[in-house]
Amino acid sequence: MTDVALERDLAVQGRVILALAQRALRVQLRRAQFLLPSFLLPLLLLAVVASGTSAAQQLPGFPSTGSYVGFVVSGTIMQGTLLAGLMAGIAIAGDIEGGFFDRLLSAPVHRSSIVLGRVLGTAAIGVAQAVLFLAVAFAIGADFTGGAVGILLTILLAALSASAAAGLGAALALRTGSLSLMQNLFPFVFVLLFTAPAFFPRALLSPVLEKISVVNPLSYVVEGMRAALFDLPALGSVPGGFAAGIGSVVLTSSIAVWAMRSRAET
Amino acid sequence: MQPDATSTQAELGDHAIVVKGLERIYPGGLRAVDGVDIVVDSGEIYGFLGPNGAGKSTTVRILTTLLRPTGGSATVAGFDVLHEAPQVRRAIGVALQEAALDPLMTGRELLQLQGALHGLKRAEAKLRGADLLERVDLVDAGDRLLGTYSGGMRRRLDLAMALVHRPSVLFLDEPTTGLDPVSRSALWREVKALNDEGTTVFLTTQYLEEAEQLADRVGIIDHGRIVAEGTPQELGRLVGEPGLYVKLLDETQTEKARDLLAVHGAVSERREGGLTIRTALGARAIAPIVRTLDDAQIEVDAVEVEEPTLDDVFLAVTGRPAEETGGDQT
Numbered sequence: 396m397t398d399v400a401l402e403r404d405l406a407v408q409g410r411v412i413l414a415l416a417q418r419a420l421r422v423q424l425r426r427a428q429f430l431l432p433s434f435l436l437p438l439l440l441l442a443v444v445a446s447g448t449s450a451a452q453q454l455p456g457f458p459s460t461g462s463y464v465g466f467v468v469s470g471t472i473m474q475g476t477l478l479a480g481l482m483a484g485i486a487i488a489g490d491i492e493g494g495f496f497d498r499l500l501s502a503p504v505h506r507s508s509i510v511l512g513r514v515l516g517t518a519a520i521g522v523a524q525a526v527l528f529l530a531v532a533f534a535i536g537a538d539f540t541g542g543a544v545g546i547l548l549t550i551l552l553a554a555l556s557a558s559a560a561a562g563l564g565a566a567l568a569l570r571t572g573s574l575s576l577m578q579n580l581f582p583f584v585f586v587l588l589f590t591a592p593a594f595f596p597r598a599l600l601s602p603v604l605e606k607i608s609v610v611n612p613l614s615y616v617v618e619g620m621r622a623a624l625f626d627l628p629a630l631g632s633v634p635g636g637f638a639a640g641i642g643s644v645v646l647t648s649s650i651a652v653w654a655m656r657s658r659a660e661t
Numbered sequence: 662m663q664p665d666a667t668s669t670q671a672e673l674g675d676h677a678i679v680v681k682g683l684e685r686i687y688p689g690g691l692r693a694v695d696g697v698d699i700v701v702d703s704g705e706i707y708g709f710l711g712p713n714g715a716g717k718s719t720t721v722r723i724l725t726t727l728l729r730p731t732g733g734s735a736t737v738a739g740f741d742v743l744h745e746a747p748q749v750r751r752a753i754g755v756a757l758q759e760a761a762l763d764p765l766m767t768g769r770e771l772l773q774l775q776g777a778l779h780g781l782k783r784a785e786a787k788l789r790g791a792d793l794l795e796r797v798d799l800v801d802a803g804d805r806l807l808g809t810y811s812g813g814m815r816r817r818l819d820l821a822m823a824l825v826h827r828p829s830v831l832f833l834d835e836p837t838t839g840l841d842p843v844s845r846s847a848l849w850r851e852v853k854a855l856n857d858e859g860t861t862v863f864l865t866t867q868y869l870e871e872a873e874q875l876a877d878r879v880g881i882i883d884h885g886r887i888v889a890e891g892t893p894q895e896l897g898r899l900v901g902e903p904g905l906y907v908k909l910l911d912e913t914q915t916e917k918a919r920d921l922l923a924v925h926g927a928v929s930e931r932r933e934g935g936l937t938i939r940t941a942l943g944a945r946a947i948a949p950i951v952r953t954l955d956d957a958q959i960e961v962d963a964v965e966v967e968e969p970t971l972d973d974v975f976l977a978v979t980g981r982p983a984e985e986t987g988g989d990q991t
Contacts (some may be wrong), residue, residue, distance in 0.1 A: 407780040409779070410777050410783070411777055411778055411780075413777075414773075414774055414777035414778070415774075418763075418766065418774055421765075421766070421770070422763060422765045422766065425765045426765060426804075458953050490763070493761055494757060494758070494761025495761045495762065497727055497755075497757055497761060498755070498757070498761055498775075498822070499778065500727055501726065501750060501753070501755045501757075502727075502750060502752040502775070502778035503747050503748075503751040503778075503779065504778055532696070562711065573945060574851070615685055627813050633773070
């Protein structure tokens with residue numbers, strides 16, 4: 396491909412990704428019954444945590460973040476983005492079962508653009524969730540000592556987390572093509588969440604969960620958020636969070652593209 | 662899979678679609694397409710006819726690059742479906758079975774999305790979408806969610822989406838299944854108009870009437886193989902002699918009439934009443950038949966010439982009537 400042709404192809408694929416992201420967002424917003432739980436359930440958990448379990452902060456080894464809500468809001472964001480990723484998978488499975496996906500596949504677009512369109516749309520939802528959850532946490536007493544930069548970094552990590560979750564949802568949907576299976580994966584979100592230090596620091600997880608958390612990339616993302624929000628390197632590593640987030644997006648999106656290609660073989 | 666360079670030009674010529682020994686065996690061993698050969702000329706409407714499970718949809722999915730063949734070769738618009746899939750996708754328009762449209766989008770949004778998928782810039786896609794809404798008479802419904810569209814409206818929009826990038830070859834997979842007669846006629850008119858503008862149309866259908874109305878040539882597929890191919894007229898000749906339908910005023914005389922008319926050809930009784938006489942004379946046998954009945958004082962209510970239909974062809978080549986077929990879509 397010549398440089399000019401390559402440039403033109405990249406521009407076209409860019410437009411395709413944006414158009415598909417816009418469609419993903421638009422349809423998710425119109426399917427409020429699916430989207431709302433990914434905003435409301437994490438908020439509910441945040442409210443419960445804020446009102447009932449703040450004594451956890453007194454446990455030895457619990458880091459000092461001002462308020463427990465401030466500590467736990469990263470987990471809330473993680474929960475929301477995982478749910479958004481699951482919704483993305485459900486939407487793709489719906490497209491497959493309804494036949495709309497064939498329309499996408501019969502168009503002259505790169506398979507990766509189809510996945511990236513969905514990932515980008517979900518990243519936008521992740522950003523909206525992060526902004527809302529941080530605002531609510533702030534309203535009920537969280538004090539983010541990392542300032543605006545910390546908040547911005549956290550929002551970017553939320554976008555990466557949502558993207559990785561969307562890639563995973565897409566991979567599962569494309570591999571199975573089953574809407575009902577995707578709808579039954581809800582508990583899986585909590586497995587991912589509780590095998591990462593979403594609500595408690597790693598030091599306070601049970602030995603088994605702590606071992607699993609080492610290989611769960613979400614651990615590094617959620618700790619990166621905390622480190623950014625409170626500007627405390629002891630809580631985690633921001634670059635580590637970005638590395639884990641970007642790595643997860645690349646890995647899950649690649650698996651999704653592979654799953655899409657293998658659909659044509661069967 | 663890719664045809665060699667020397668044969669390609671000579672073989673493709675004015676052919677929009679060339680299929681040779683196409684096969685598709687699904688995991689588990691189901692041979693859905695079993696050595697299909699088809700050549701469709703540019704500007705032609707090719708009717709691909711067969712019952713559910715005959716292999717129509719699998720063939721279309723291979724030709725539209727949605728499914729890989731397990732054997733044989735196929736080129737569409739001069740491009741190999743396996744090795745030049747992106748070029749094929751740029752050249753074709755596809756309206757698949759049951760109008761797969763997102764019910765949570767509006768007609769206008771879907772057309773613009775389709776435009777973007779085919780590389781149009783936002784402004785171009787917007788303009789093209791508006792033109793196509795007008796063409797398929799959906800301007801008023803353009804900003805309504807698809808969930809509120811009738812079956813006919815969805816099919817029209819589906820067709821419009823397939824036309825966004827002005828394809829040279831259009832695949833229509835059972836485009837009128839489930840439509841009422843008025844919607845069906847409207848879609849037929851649009852398909853004919855597109856063909857008049859030079860678009861090659863590959864049309865799969867279960868409706869024999871649809872193939873007769875639209876297709877220049879028809880291929881009949883059964884159990885994954887082409888069992889008959891030709892113009893509707895050529896296929897009609899496969900059935901044999903034309904028939905004359907004779908309706909009597911007094912049906913109690915049917916038995917007597919049947920015996921008398923045996924001298925003119927093979928006579929069969931119709932379930933709904935009346936007799937069919939197969940004779941090589943066709944319409945020229947009307948006068949002698951009426952005279953025979955008149956001499957026996959049997960009054961005739963009506964006489965009609967029955968041209969063989971694709972129903973008859975289907976029965977002749979598959980051994981079973983079209984309405985008795987069924988099964989999974991393959």
